[in-house]
Amino acid sequence: MPGFGDIVQKAFYLGIGLASYAGEKAGEKLTELRSQAQKLADEMVAKGEMTTEEARRFVEDMMTQAQQAPTSAETPEKPPTSEPRRIEILEEDEEPTVKEASTENVDQLREQVLQLQEELKRLQND
Numbered sequence: 001m002p003g004f005g006d007i008v009q010k011a012f013y014l015g016i017g018l019a020s021y022a023g024e025k026a027g028e029k030l031t032e033l034r035s036q037a038q039k040l041a042d043e044m045v046a047k048g049e050m051t052t053e054e055a056r057r058f059v060e061d062m063m064t065q066a067q068q069a070p071t072s073a074e075t076p077e078k079p080p081t082s083e084p085r086r087i088e089i090l091e092e093d094e095e096p097t098v099k100e101a102s103t104e105n106v107d108q109l110r111e112q113v114l115q116l117q118e119e120l121k122r123l124q125n126d
Helices: 004-047 052-068 103-125
Strands: none
Touching: 004 052
């Protein structure tokens, strides 16, 4: 029967193994990101939209951002607004109201879609 020391040692090794695995995966993702950013930068240089120096800075900026903010991608935060969030207070017997689209409005939208489809077909045939 393993002792308490053996369990602690195995838990420690498990933690080290998980950290190593996570580090390898992060390294793979960073390498993949670098190659994708480099490919995009190369395409933009080829099209003349960016100089080689701008492309180098672009790739370096992308890598810096990827390394600095790994948690921000998991939990995106809303930018702060200049005014406070509005709160509606309901009485216990009140139900929140939802605006429903009127049938007339829906019919108008369907008609507009049909007109746009017809115009698109006409333009494709010309």
